[in-house]
Amino acid sequence: MSAPASLHASTIFAVRETAESGRGVYATQFIPQGTLLFETAEIAASVIYREYWKEVCAECFLYNRGRNWRIRDAKAGLAFCSEECQATWRNDVVNDDAAAVAIEGLGKTGQSNSSDPDEDPEHLLPRPTTEEIEEAWTKAEETATRIRAARTSAKPSKPERRLLTQILAIPPLRGVIAYQLPAILTIANSPLLWSDVLILESEPMPYISPADLKFQITSYHHLLACVPLSLLEHITATNLRTLAAKSSHNVFNIWSQDLDEDTSGGSECLGYGLWTAASYWNHSCGPNIRKRREGRMWKFWAERDVQVGEALCISYLGGDEKHMTRSERREKLKEHWKFDCACTRCEQEVV
Numbered sequence: 001m002s003a004p005a006s007l008h009a010s011t012i013f014a015v016r017e018t019a020e021s022g023r024g025v026y027a028t029q030f031i032p033q034g035t036l037l038f039e040t041a042e043i044a045a046s047v048i049y050r051e052y053w054k055e056v057c058a059e060c061f062l063y064n065r066g067r068n069w070r071i072r073d074a075k076a077g078l079a080f081c082s083e084e085c086q087a088t089w090r091n092d093v094v095n096d097d098a099a100a101v102a103i104e105g106l107g108k109t110g111q112s113n114s115s116d117p118d119e120d121p122e123h124l125l126p127r128p129t130t131e132e133i134e135e136a137w138t139k140a141e142e143t144a145t146r147i148r149a150a151r152t153s154a155k156p157s158k159p160e161r162r163l164l165t166q167i168l169a170i171p172p173l174r175g176v177i178a179y180q181l182p183a184i185l186t187i188a189n190s191p192l193l194w195s196d197v198l199i200l201e202s203e204p205m206p207y208i209s210p211a212d213l214k215f216q217i218t219s220y221h222h223l224l225a226c227v228p229l230s231l232l233e234h235i236t237a238t239n240l241r242t243l244a245a246k247s248s249h250n251v252f253n254i255w256s257q258d259l260d261e262d263t264s265g266g267s268e269c270l271g272y273g274l275w276t277a278a279s280y281w282n283h284s285c286g287p288n289i290r291k292r293r294e295g296r297m298w299k300f301w302a303e304r305d306v307q308v309g310e311a312l313c314i315s316y317l318g319g320d321e322k323h324m325t326r327s328e329r330r331e332k333l334k335e336h337w338k339f340d341c342a343c344t345r346c347e348q349e350v351v
């Protein structure tokens with residue numbers, strides 16, 4: 001059974017194949033209400049949306065309620081709530097010269113005038129099909145091959161230099177490149193964590209619009225044109241497509257009211273992150289697990305007593321499931337997560 005080692009280590013639950021919902025988490029012993037079941041702070045990639053970067057600590061995601069944090073890494077385009085958080089971030093992320101250079105490059109991208117996906121008419125079109133995705137990436141690869149040749153040439157020719165200038169003149173969307181780059185650093189520096197990403201559930205059509213697909217490819221080319229050469233081997237279409245496919249149904253939103261996501265009403269969505277080991281909880285419209293983010297850590301508790309063999313489920317609807325009808329819940333889950341809910345409550349409420 002594939003699941004991260006940290007999940008296998010638990011004595012109170014196990015990850016098992018389910019009949020209708022892929023893998024799921026099951027109680028292997030009686031679990032009293034209030035038991036802390038699992039916590040994880042391992043993030044394969046995360047991003048804070050551009051409009052919030054000055055107000056959200058890049059390390060612990062603490063939101064300064066509309067005010068800018070004063071501690072900044074202007075080169076990286078990041079802000080921190082404390083010197084401790086800045087030092088931790090430096091230690092964990094900027095742990096080699098290549099990462100430092102790549103991250104500084106990101107800061108410059110942040111200052112560039114990236115186009116807004118909402119203003120792109122293609123953003124309103126339906127999701128690209130698997131054929132359209134294949135075609136776009138095949139075409140992208142032709143340009144990628146030329147960029148790689150230009151980057152690795154001892155003496156780039158005039159057309160090669162022109163190509164790099166052209167690529168760098170197209171600004172990537174900060175929200176896209178700022179998510180892809182940490183994933184590339186994970187691939188380069190934390191292969192075990194990336195191997196946990198590889199076993200997550202995949203979405204074959206992960207791009208929400210043709211514009212989304214286009215921006216992912218623009219960012220791919222931009223990274224190829226500017227990252228330090230030692231990172232170049234990791235900037236591949238396969239890696240970035242994998243990131244998109246795995247992120248689609250597995251990321252957790254980072255909410256401004258971060259102490260209890262179940263009361264996220266009125267809370268602002270600041271960004272999202274891929275906590276690989278936290279991605280095995282299935283959804284139930286009558287959840288028995290409560291989740292809470294504390295800084296970079298997601299924690300999961302038993303909301304009530306749980307019997308041996310029961311499925312352990314969170315709610316993907318953030319508490320709203322309490323007030324929604326069966327069809328409202330199922331419609332929302334289908335729209336956002338693309339699955340037909342197979343939970344016990346939905347089964348029991350069939351008329």
Ligand SMILES: C[S@@+](CC[C@H](N)C(=O)[O-])C[C@H]1O[C@@H](n2cnc3c(N)ncnc32)[C@H](O)[C@@H]1O
Binds near residue numbers: 022024279281
């Ligand atoms: C975060 S993953 C949960 C782990 C996943 N089952 C796996 O095997 O990796 C979310 C995915 O699990 C499946 N899933 C979760 N809850 C479900 C439910 N109540 N009914 C049907 N499928 C569900 C859906 O395919 C969804 O996209």
